[in-house]
Amino acid sequence: MDSRTDHLVRKLRLRHLELLVALSETATMRGAAARLHLSQPALSKMLGEVEACFGARLFERSHQGMQPNALGASAAYRARAALHELERATEEVSALQRGAVALLRLGAPSVTAAVPAAVAELRRQMPGAVVQIREGRVHELIQRLLAGELDCVFGAVTPELLASDLTPRLEPVLMLEDELCVLTAGPPPRAATGGLRWADLSDSPWMVPPRDTLVRQAFMTAFLNDAVPPPAPVIEVMSSVTIGALLRADPQLLCAVRREHASDELARGGVRRLEVLPRVPLPSFGLFQRREDLQRPRVLGAFAQALRRVSGTPPPARRGARRARPADAK
Known part of the structure; x- marks a missing residue:
């Protein structure tokens, strides 16, 4: 432990660390004082003690309140980690x-x-x-x-x-x-010679997550790479609970999910995974x-x-x- 760190250990108290975190999160003396159950003068005195320990100004006063500067943001981050x-x-x-x-x-x-x-x-x-x-x-x-x-x-x-x-x-x-997987509770679609491909499933009723998800983007890419337009889903859903319930309630549905999700659903029973070529990797x-x-x-x-x-x-x-x-x- 170097001399500066030794000085901080001797001078700083846990209450000082709480002050750094409170000020960085509330951005006002009043808010930090209320959180720590202190008066504003007492809080101001504590802040002076903290800045004296570091030998630097950590917060800047403005019409918007107390804003941590780069030094203060770093000190508050480390204070939060120490409290955790x-x-x-x-x-x-x-x-x-x-x-x-x-x-x-x-x-x-x-x-x-x-x-x-x-x-x-x-x-x-x-x-x-x-x-x-x-x-x-x-x-x-x-x-x-x-x-x-x-x-x-x-x-x-x-x-x-x-x-x-x-x-x-x-x-x-x-x-x-990880990779993109296809699940269904119904019978597997008939595959052409050489195995089931994405193009073979373009007319099937699909349940997929929203457009901003990696699974949906990989789903669309899979069809585009097979030279067919991505099918419009009949159901768009994110909830894993809803996905599982809908799959088992409607055997006609196909669903695109991650392998982790597929493994979870397969373990619960009532669904099967379709092997579709080519495989589509996910992060x-x-x-x-x-x-x-x-x-x-x-x-x-x-x-x-x-x-x-x-x-x-x-x-x-x-x-x-x-x-x-x-x-x-x-």
């Missing part, structure tokens, strides 16, 4: 006191076959593990991961994520390939953790191993391992 880590410590100690052997905070989409299977596998290998699953969109979950609210996130590597400035701060633990799924974490909980490694087992993904090659040459094969 303290919250994690409190949760872990509480869970261990109740008899748990480990606590995993996992972010995942609401529809996934791999995560439930991996959690069950983890519980078999580590019976005392406690898992908290938070569901949502991958970009929002990644934000919560980087803020320290989650230990890892399982989600699709979307173009939005790749185009953001978040990717360099993430470390992939595991990557799973891979990944299990991500914070790159900056120095020491990761053992349960995170155990969960990654469980995810590999249930998905049939081989473990990562050891660094420095010699690759087999053709002459080595027998």
